[in-house]
Amino acid sequence: MRTDTGQVFKLEDYRPSDFSIPQTGLTFRLSPDATRVTAVLTIERRDGAAASAPLVLDGDGLLLKRIAIDGRELAPADYLATPDQLTILKPPARFELLLETEIAPASNEALMGLYRSSNVYCTQCEAEGFRRITYFLDRPDILSVYTVRIEARLDEAPLLLSNGNPVESGALADGWHYARWHDPFPKPSYLFALVAGNLGQVADSFVTMSGRKVELGIYVEPGKEGLAGYAMDALKRSMQWDEQAFGREYDLDVFNIVAVSDFNMGAMENKGLNIFNDKYVLADRETATDADFANIEAIIAHEYFHNWTGNRITCRDWFQLCLKEGLTVFRDHEFSADQRSRAVKRIAEVRTLRAHQFPEDQGPLAHPVRPRRYREINNFYTATVYEKGSEVVRMIRTILGAETFRAGMDLYFERHDGEAATIEDFLKVFEDVSGRDLSQFALWYHQAGTPNLTVSSTHNPATREFTLEIEQSVPPTPSESRKRLMHIPLAFGLVGAGGEPVAYGGVEGAAVEDGVIHIRKRRHMVRFSGVDERPAVSLNRGFSAPITLSVEQKADDQFFLAGHDSDAFARWQAFNTLLTDALIAAFRQILGGAKPAFSARLTGLAGKIAGDETLEPAYRALALSLPGEADIARDIGRTIDPDAIFAARETLALAIARANQDAFANLYGRLADDGRFSPDAANAGRRALRNILLDYLSLLPGGASLAARHFEAATNMTDRAAALTVLAHRHDGSPEAVKALAGFEARYGADPLVMDKWFQIQASVPGPRTVDTVRELIGHASFSMANPNRVRSLVGTFSSANQTGFHRADGEGYRFFAQTVLEVEKRNPQVAARLATALRSWRSLEPGRQAKAREALLAIAGAENLSADLRDIVERTLA
Numbered sequence: 009m010r011t012d013t014g015q016v017f018k019l020e021d022y023r024p025s026d027f028s029i030p031q032t033g034l035t036f037r038l039s040p041d042a043t044r045v046t047a048v049l050t051i052e053r054r055d056g057a058a059a060s061a062p063l064v065l066d067g068d069g070l071l072l073k074r075i076a077i078d079g080r081e082l083a084p085a086d087y088l089a090t091p092d093q094l095t096i097l098k099p100p101a102r103f104e105l106l107l108e109t110e111i112a113p114a115s116n117e118a119l120m121g122l123y124r125s126s127n128v129y130c131t132q133c134e135a136e137g138f139r140r141i142t143y144f145l146d147r148p149d150i151l152s153v154y155t156v157r158i159e160a161r162l163d164e165a166p167l168l169l170s171n172g173n174p175v176e177s178g179a180l181a182d183g184w185h186y187a188r189w190h191d192p193f194p195k196p197s198y199l200f201a202l203v204a205g206n207l208g209q210v211a212d213s214f215v216t217m218s219g220r221k222v223e224l225g226i227y228v229e230p231g232k233e234g235l236a237g238y239a240m241d242a243l244k245r246s247m248q249w250d251e252q253a254f255g256r257e258y259d260l261d262v263f264n265i266v267a268v269s270d271f272n273m274g275a276m277e278n279k280g281l282n283i284f285n286d287k288y289v290l291a292d293r294e295t296a297t298d299a300d301f302a303n304i305e306a307i308i309a310h311e312y313f314h315n316w317t318g319n320r321i322t323c324r325d326w327f328q329l330c331l332k333e334g335l336t337v338f339r340d341h342e343f344s345a346d347q348r349s350r351a352v353k354r355i356a357e358v359r360t361l362r363a364h365q366f367p368e369d370q371g372p373l374a375h376p377v378r379p380r381r382y383r384e385i386n387n388f389y390t391a392t393v394y395e396k397g398s399e400v401v402r403m404i405r406t407i408l409g410a411e412t413f414r415a416g417m418d419l420y421f422e423r424h425d426g427e428a429a430t431i432e433d434f435l436k437v438f439e440d441v442s443g444r445d446l447s448q449f450a451l452w453y454h455q456a457g458t459p460n461l462t463v464s465s466t467h468n469p470a471t472r473e474f475t476l477e478i479e480q481s482v483p484p485t486p487s488e489s490r491k492r493l494m495h496i497p498l499a500f501g502l503v504g505a506g507g508e509p510v511a512y513g514g515v516e517g518a519a520v521e522d523g524v525i526h527i528r529k530r531r532h533m534v535r536f537s538g539v540d541e542r543p544a545v546s547l548n549r550g551f552s553a554p555i556t557l558s559v560e561q562k563a564d565d566q567f568f569l570a571g572h573d574s575d576a577f578a579r580w581q582a583f584n585t586l587l588t589d590a591l592i593a594a595f596r597q598i599l600g601g602a603k604p605a606f607s608a609r610l611t612g613l614a615g616k617i618a619g620d621e622t623l624e625p626a627y628r629a630l631a632l633s634l635p636g637e638a639d640i641a642r643d644i645g646r647t648i649d650p651d652a653i654f655a656a657r658e659t660l661a662l663a664i665a666r667a668n669q670d671a672f673a674n675l676y677g678r679l680a681d682d683g684r685f686s687p688d689a690a691n692a693g694r695r696a697l698r699n700i701l702l703d704y705l706s707l708l709p710g711g712a713s714l715a716a717r718h719f720e721a722a723t724n725m726t727d728r729a730a731a732l733t734v735l736a737h738r739h740d741g742s743p744e745a746v747k748a749l750a751g752f753e754a755r756y757g758a759d760p761l762v763m764d765k766w767f768q769i770q771a772s773v774p775g776p777r778t779v780d781t782v783r784e785l786i787g788h789a790s791f792s793m794a795n796p797n798r799v800r801s802l803v804g805t806f807s808s809a810n811q812t813g814f815h816r817a818d819g820e821g822y823r824f825f826a827q828t829v830l831e832v833e834k835r836n837p838q839v840a841a842r843l844a845t846a847l848r849s850w851r852s853l854e855p856g857r858q859a860k861a862r863e864a865l866l867a868i869a870g871a872e873n874l875s876a877d878l879r880d881i882v883e884r885t886l887a
């Protein structure tokens with residue numbers, strides 16, 4: 009484990025390396041406890057580098073066994089080797105460096121570098137894992153052509169995979185065999201991959217737009233081949249979509265995906281050999297929910313799309329992480345929108361952004377989409393870099409229009425193919441194709457914080473003028489107290505009394521193009537002339553900018569827009585705002601000792617939306633799903649009491665259920681499953697609507713037995729998991745809940761991925777008792793502290809998705825959390841650091857909980873030998 013050195017890396021300190029490594033040859037002789045790695049590196053001093061410059065290679069916990077230059081063994085005086093660095097004092101201008109290191113994959117529990125997962129050798133090198141395999145210039149701007157030879161015992165690892173194309177394979181003495189792979193595309197070390205083991209294969213092929221045949225393989229645990237069909241289908245659709253939407257064709261003869269059960273992240277885009285967390289590959293109706301299917305489709309696409317945005321054009325340094333991630337998330341969002349419902353997808357994206365990125369931007373861990381400094385790069389794989397980074401790309405398209413945006417992307421691929429690029433390179437192509445100045449827009453990359461627009465409107469019937477007064481502000485964030493004014497593309501619509509768009513004569517006060525107001529100054533008075541009647545104003549349509557809005561708007565207008573806005577996102581937003589406002593009012597009433605009440609108009613509108621057959625079922629399901637407790641907390645902002653928020657939310661749910669009892673029961677019956685199953689969006693939408701109706705109906709008398717029947721009758725995991733959630737959360741401890749939990753466990757006890765759902769559902773049961781349940785489940789036979797999926801399902805769900813349990817008033821949730829984070833950290837610092845971000849909003853809690861949360865953070869900070877990953881998160885959170 010790398011302990012903290014306190015070193016801060018700064019963007020302005022970037023300079024190119026003095027050396028390049030055009031060729032990298034690697035030979036692995038695999039053994040669980042002593043794998044021998046022989047690296048043969050062709051190294052050249054760059055033009056202009058000082059002749060006296062030593063060569064300093066990165067390492068991490070390495071043991072050097074042999075070192076030679078151009079076939080000559082080095083004397084001890086010629087170099088300096090520590091586990092974390094290798095310095096060659098007087099290297100020649102061009103030479104071949106031979107290095108032998110020995111590593112122990114079986115005891116690598118950090119899951120970075122070369123490790124073993126269920127007896128399969130696999131690698132994870134992004135960001136800085138390659139230096140745990142051999143000494144190297146382990147930075148993304150060192151592009152090298154790799155040739156890899158893997159040797160292993162045939163009985164232990166019949167399958168040997170690496171990046172690129174297979175070259176040769178054969179038998180060796182004593183039951184060993186080998187395979188050689190060559191990747192013709194120069195790549196950074198973080199994209200290196202190796203897999204060796206005994207795996208089942210699903211094979212298929214794809215013919216690219218220029219007619220080349222690509223062999224496709226998905227490798228899974230033997231016996232699970234039947235669960236990889238959906239992933240293969242998603243892969244082929246992704247390959248085709250990238251050709252159509254971006255003109256990007258695949259470039260190697262083979263494309264392989266391997267699913268492993270121990271993985272720190274979702275998946276990894278290694279060139280030609282993607283390695284996946286198995287939860288994003290394996291699925292069928294019996295084991296996966298509709299959300300799982302959608303995630304598999306999106307992540308398969310995401311990693312595949314990296315082949316161009318990330319691999320062919322990579323990042324110059326880790327500060328540019330959003331160059332590949334924000335852009336690739338944008339691409340996978342577009343893919344999913346084309347495969348499914350665009351409106352529903354957009355709403356889901358925005359919900360995710362608000363749930364994960366907004367709190368990050370509003371708390372101590374806030375950072376720009378392109379950070380300027382970091383202590384531990386592993387902690388910057390954040391919602392800001394990924395999700396907000398995607399929103400920034402979306403705004404470029406909104407500002408330029410789809411056609412010019414595509415021309416800019418074409419130029420980006422043409423100009424930077426084979427390079428390690430920067431955000432400046434990326435913005436420049438769009439300036440070049442459009443002739444626009446994007447320098448103010450570039451602040452979206454450089455400045456942290458969620459901008460807010462305050463909007464009010466006036467209508468003057470005498471002058472027939474409608475005026476929007478818009479003011480922008482960007483709240484301060486850590487180390488950025490003063491903010492510059494941003495360019496915010498605000499999509500809008502003026503909506504007439506019949507729901508139709510209102511025509512206007514002219515507009516002044518801001519640039520307005522194609523339904524978008526370009527906010528660039530602190531204040532804009534946007535005047536629309538020739539407007540006879542006061543329109544309702546629909547703002548930030550399609551969520552054109554990742555901002556918050558404070559709109560002075562009459563409830564009448566909100567209700568009107570929730571029923572009539574022609575922009576599906578804005579329509580959903582209007583209803584969601586009404587719900588949020590009602591929940592916040594109820595929260596205040598509860599704190600004041602009053603009983604909250606909700607208007608019949610609001611609960612009636614919920615019923616109307618549920619039954620509106622002109623709307624897609626998936627859209628109706630999203631509209632009916634109340635703002636989450638964390639969303640409400642974020643909108644309240646400070647002195648949060650999670651118990652009062654929970655009570656407010658439950659009371660509103662009950663009011664909606666009571667007001668629409670018959671209509672909901674009726675619709676629930678009509679949506680009944682006919683036993684056939686398809687994971688497509690339309691079918692998933694019907695299930696989502698029926699399951700949210702179940703959620704409401706379960707609050708009424710007879711709710712537990714209704715949910716129990718739903719559970720028993722389920723013919724797929726979506727319905728089964730939904731019913732189990734309703735039973736466990738709403739009827740905790742009831743005979744129905746106890747029976748269903750036991751039945752689920754008996755049925756799926758041998759399937760770890762499905763048991764993750766069982767852990768999740770129990771870890772998110774609201775209320776003070778859950779911390780004890782979670783403690784107990786840590787001892788369950790299916791749980792393992794060494795497996796990231798298990799830890800995230802149980803401990804991660806408890807700390808990030810159980811507001812009343814985690815934030816228990818006596819601090820017991822936090823104490824359990826601090827102990828567990830430290831225990832996870834002993835094995836896997838990255839997973840521990842990610843868990844620890846659950847307390848990032850601790851300052852917005854009410855004083856009692858705030859003090860207890862701080863104690864827990866201090867307990868973590870005070871532990872001995874803290875890893876760089878965890879110390880970085882905890883110290884920034886406390887700062």
Ligand SMILES: [Zn+2]
Pocket residue numbers: 310314332333336
């Ligand atoms: Zn990615």
